[in-house]
Amino acid sequence: MRAVRFHEFGPADVLKVEEVPEPVAGPGQVLVRVTAVGVNYGETTIRSGAIQRVTPWNSFPPGVLGGEVVGVTEDGRRLIGFALAEGYAERAALPEDSPEVPEHLSDHEALALFLQGTSAVAALATSRLVQGERVLVEAATGGVGNLLVQLAAQRGATVVAATRGEAKLAVAKELGAHEVVDYGTPGWSAGVDPVDVVFSSVGGSVTEESFELLRDRVGRFVIFGFASGEPVGITAADVFRKAVTVSGYGVPVSPENIRTAFTSGLRPVLGPVLPLTEAARAHELLESRTTTGKLILVP
Numbered sequence: 001m002r003a004v005r006f007h008e009f010g011p012a013d014v015l016k017v018e019e020v021p022e023p024v025a026g027p028g029q030v031l032v033r034v035t036a037v038g039v040n041y042g043e044t045t046i047r048s049g050a051i052q053r054v055t056p057w058n059s060f061p062p063g064v065l066g067g068e069v070v071g072v073t074e075d076g077r078r079l080i081g082f083a084l085a086e087g088y089a090e091r092a093a094l095p096e097d098s099p100e101v102p103e104h105l106s107d108h109e110a111l112a113l114f115l116q117g118t119s120a121v122a123a124l125a126t127s128r129l130v131q132g133e134r135v136l137v138e139a140a141t142g143g144v145g146n147l148l149v150q151l152a153a154q155r156g157a158t159v160v161a162a163t164r165g166e167a168k169l170a171v172a173k174e175l176g177a178h179e180v181v182d183y184g185t186p187g188w189s190a191g192v193d194p195v196d197v198v199f200s201s202v203g204g205s206v207t208e209e210s211f212e213l214l215r216d217r218v219g220r221f222v223i224f225g226f227a228s229g230e231p232v233g234i235t236a237a238d239v240f241r242k243a244v245t246v247s248g249y250g251v252p253v254s255p256e257n258i259r260t261a262f263t264s265g266l267r268p269v270l271g272p273v274l275p276l277t278e279a280a281r282a283h284e285l286l287e288s289r290t291t292t293g294k295l296i297l298v299p
């Protein structure tokens with residue numbers, strides 16, 4: 001079968017299509033014919049080696065990529081789950097208890113709601129957001145951000161969507177954001193009123209400015225990523241000074257969170273669809289930050 005691998009850290013073109021042995025389903029596993037592969041920004045940081053500078057990682061070249069896939073079993077069930085080895089491939093082994101994709105969702109929609117949707121659900125629960133509060137969502141048109149905008153609006157919050165560029169600002173408004181702000185503009189936070197909750201995923205100076213927007217003593221800062229790869233200069237002294245709560249969250253993909261993501265009426269933003277052979281191009285698009293929504297590969 002064909003799979004995409006890399007043999008050294010580097011730019012997107014280190015990704016190569018190779019012929020590799022088909023996986024064999026072991027105990028508690030099921031083999032699927034892959035019909036769609038979700039591509040996540042985090043996979044670009046694994047391929048480039050950037051994640052090694054931020055957090056320990058156990059994937060070293062020759063590397064395999066791709067966690068989330070939709071595939072069809074031999075008996076015709078359409079499952080979604082995390083590939084147990086390579087996911088950028090024509091076939092994959094999934095855990096036997098992987099959930100079936102509801103009939104009302106396409107492969108693309110299901111992938112947009114599986115990891116990113118459950119992450120949004122988990123982040124929202126961690127925030128303890130209540131009706132009437134103000135919330136800022138960084139990268140508001142990204143895979144998780146666009147769903148957080150919708151979930152927070154459903155909860156009755158005033159949503160401030162922080163993203164980059166006129167096109168993405170327009171998308172954020174369509175998603176239900178009450179205010180939009182371009183964090184690519186120097187001093188972008190100066191015109192934003194204080195917020196009760198920040199959902200942070202960018203890192204670097206964007207995250208530092210977002211942190212300062214939190215209301216003292218009541219603010220909650222929920223971190224679900226650091227897509228820029230830049231370190232965040234928030235210190236324990238800063239948290240003490242503002243008397244706010246800073247939180248991450250545990251593994252978001254659980255049966256309950258999957259059900260919530262699949263049944264909450266969310267309209268995921270769907271991004272480009274590319275053939276598996278153009279995995280390098282998919283990574284280039286994500287790294288250019290010009291795309292919106294979920295990007296998938298089709299074998």
